[in-house]
Amino acid sequence: MNHRIVIATAGLMLLSIGSFSTGDSAGEGTICPVPSSSMSEARLLALERENGCLDGMEADDAPSWPPGWDRATIAGGDVAPVRVVSDPYPTLHSVVVDAERNKVFMSDPNRHALWSYDRLSASKGKEMIEALTGIRGPSTGMMFVAAVTLDRERQEIYTVDNDIGDRLMVFPYDADGNVKPKRVLDVPHQAWGISISDERNEFAISVESPREIVVYAKGAEGRAQPLRTIRGPKTGLGDPHGVFLDGQNNEIVVANHGNQGGRQPAPGDAPARQRGTRVAEPQPIVGGRFDDPSITVYNADAKGDVAPTRKIQGAKTGLNWPMAIDVDRSRNEIAVANNGDSSVRIFRRTDTGDVAPVRVIKGPRTGIAGPMGVAYDLKNGEIWVANYGDHTAQVFPVTASGNVAPKRTLRNAPAGSPTVGFGNPGAVAYDSKRDEILVPN
Amino acid sequence: MHGIFYDEVHDEIVVPVALGGAVLTLPGDAAGDAPPKRVLQGPKTGIVQPDTIYVDLKHDELIVESGDDAVLVFPRTAQGDVAPTRRIGGPNSGVSNIYGLAAGLDCLVVANRVDTGGRASDDAILVFNRLDNGDPKPRTKISGPHTGIIKIRQVFVDEERGLIFATIKNNFEAYNYADTRPSPWDPIKTGFIGVWSIDDNGDVPPRGVIRGPATGLVWPAGVAINARHHEIYAIDSVSNALFMFKMPEFFVKLPSSEAGR
Numbered sequence: 284m285n286h287r288i289v290i291a292t293a294g295l296m297l298l299s300i301g302s303f304s305t306g307d308s309a310g311e312g313t314i315c316p317v318p319s320s321s322m323s324e325a326r327l328l329a330l331e332r333e334n335g336c337l338d339g340m341e342a343d344d345a346p347s348w349p350p351g352w353d354r355a356t357i358a359g360g361d362v363a364p365v366r367v368v369s370d371p372y373p374t375l376h377s378v379v380v381d382a383e384r385n386k387v388f389m390s391d392p393n394r395h396a397l398w399s400y401d402r403l404s405a406s407k408g409k410e411m412i413e414a415l416t417g418i419r420g421p422s423t424g425m426m427f428v429a430a431v432t433l434d435r436e437r438q439e440i441y442t443v444d445n446d447i448g449d450r451l452m453v454f455p456y457d458a459d460g461n462v463k464p465k466r467v468l469d470v471p472h473q474a475w476g477i478s479i480s481d482e483r484n485e486f487a488i489s490v491e492s493p494r495e496i497v498v499y500a501k502g503a504e505g506r507a508q509p510l511r512t513i514r515g516p517k518t519g520l521g522d523p524h525g526v527f528l529d530g531q532n533n534e535i536v537v538a539n540h541g542n543q544g545g546r547q548p549a550p551g552d553a554p555a556r557q558r559g560t561r562v563a564e565p566q567p568i569v570g571g572r573f574d575d576p577s578i579t580v581y582n583a584d585a586k587g588d589v590a591p592t593r594k595i596q597g598a599k600t601g602l603n604w605p606m607a608i609d610v611d612r613s614r615n616e617i618a619v620a621n622n623g624d625s626s627v628r629i630f631r632r633t634d635t636g637d638v639a640p641v642r643v644i645k646g647p648r649t650g651i652a653g654p655m656g657v658a659y660d661l662k663n664g665e666i667w668v669a670n671y672g673d674h675t676a677q678v679f680p681v682t683a684s685g686n687v688a689p690k691r692t693l694r695n696a697p698a699g700s701p702t703v704g705f706g707n708p709g710a711v712a713y714d715s716k717r718d719e720i721l722v723p724n
Numbered sequence: 725m726h727g728i729f730y731d732e733v734h735d736e737i738v739v740p741v742a743l744g745g746a747v748l749t750l751p752g753d754a755a756g757d758a759p760p761k762r763v764l765q766g767p768k769t770g771i772v773q774p775d776t777i778y779v780d781l782k783h784d785e786l787i788v789e790s791g792d793d794a795v796l797v798f799p800r801t802a803q804g805d806v807a808p809t810r811r812i813g814g815p816n817s818g819v820s821n822i823y824g825l826a827a828g829l830d831c832l833v834v835a836n837r838v839d840t841g842g843r844a845s846d847d848a849i850l851v852f853n854r855l856d857n858g859d860p861k862p863r864t865k866i867s868g869p870h871t872g873i874i875k876i877r878q879v880f881v882d883e884e885r886g887l888i889f890a891t892i893k894n895n896f897e898a899y900n901y902a903d904t905r906p907s908p909w910d911p912i913k914t915g916f917i918g919v920w921s922i923d924d925n926g927d928v929p930p931r932g933v934i935r936g937p938a939t940g941l942v943w944p945a946g947v948a949i950n951a952r953h954h955e956i957y958a959i960d961s962v963s964n965a966l967f968m969f970k971m972p973e974f975f976v977k978l979p980s981s982e983a984g985r
Contacts, residue, residue, distance in 0.1 A: 358931060362939060362971065543744065544773050623757075703964070710946035720957050721730055723727070
């Protein structure tokens, strides 16, 4: 379909396309319309076709074109692309395991979804594994989701939007399809990691740009404010990603990329600036910096501008874009998904300074490719890795080291399916010398 | 990173690093963990959290969004901790949240957002004189309900035809739990690519548009043009997709009808 028009008719054309009928509900409390014509199928190209449910038009929902366009002469129109680059499969971001219920959950920023799998499901060859459930669609409110974690006690799944959305969403374990979240919490812009502590009845969220950790009461929703915030120049937080709230050792462990923005982070415990608002007295401009990546540790009750109690940082660590982390408190070890060199690095929990990891899982036999997620399953003595650079998650023995093959591989796309890697892309450029298109993430 | 520029004269890629308060210049063939040729960063630069950049190849200047409601202009090869040669910002300029920058035809084009106003916001294309400095009023301002500009992002200037290409998201991220359809990407208000003349001013419709269900665009966030092949490239931040359109009509003189203007 290629409606190349010179306009005056464009609005009329859009007005003509959409009669939708309402079909079966894909999830509790959600109307999931079914397209009634090929034209409505075309409309879905302007939605997320893979969302499994269509956000439908109501009878009085005339597609709105700006005023005056019907009388203007406008070139172009509703033109189909000649080529499209996109990834039709989920992209695995973070991973978490409920060993008691033999389920593993993964977040998917490509299709804005959460997927659950049987813990023991594995690809024998090149085939993909069907998910047990897939939470996705406009009603979910999920945008560019990052971390996922579980409240195993309440059987709830938590995920958080990163660069667009600014929300934490909580779903019940058995949620499936285009469903509304059980709870929604407004969180600061650029949240990334989440960690729940049952012991403390709290959860912590890392936030990239303001370089802060915010801690909420479990069950927080709406516009609830954090109980406390760790933020300020003494903290050493630099573009924090992975976070672990350790209620047994009363610590918060954080993985930092090391990026420091040009303005000093606001020291203290005041709520972060919300997007689109201005602060009365902005912090001084101190200039951006690229610090070395690090793992920083704070007292779990810490708030404001406090120095870390320990910091793992330096050349020996091999840290390079450390993403998710998990802590094995029985072995006193920290696992890091080290995206920059496609490895998983294991450090002693109590290490500090420029120290080498006690083990590294890395190499072509491991299949680890741009890992974002890492999670322990201590009941079964396993460690899970979610690869952003491949359509796979892998399971290793908890003591795996070196260039070793995984125990199991879970594919969410047929082997060899490329990962496009787009994640909330915000710009594009044309390289006329090489006839290439450049896309930053 | 929400910005990128390919410098075809010097075969360089220029990117802003918002979280590191820096602008990096890399070789055109950079791949993997290649180090940058130049890093512009530090307190003197005034660069706080840059989201977007542009290179004015004709005048050998690097134009940077400060992340602090200002446009900063440096020599193209500036590196280290150096002060900008010019800065545009302040209440007269109207410069607020900058999501795109471009230059050409002795103009500096700013994709400007005022995020607090909802659909009645004053998002705009602001056009300044190239050598403006301080807190000047823009030479022209394309904004208002007839423009359809809501949540503007990357812009690009086609000097040969005197056109501004702009990505318009046309939606909001608010999630109202009680809504029947709490869609963050409202199907009725999907985004588009709009094309204006660099001489347009006020509340005027675009002269060219790529918009509608067949386009696949939901939240277009970036635009580039390939004049040789008459193609327009749009990156979409919700679909996570790159769309390529063949638009020969955008590479001839576009309509200048006063209808609706």
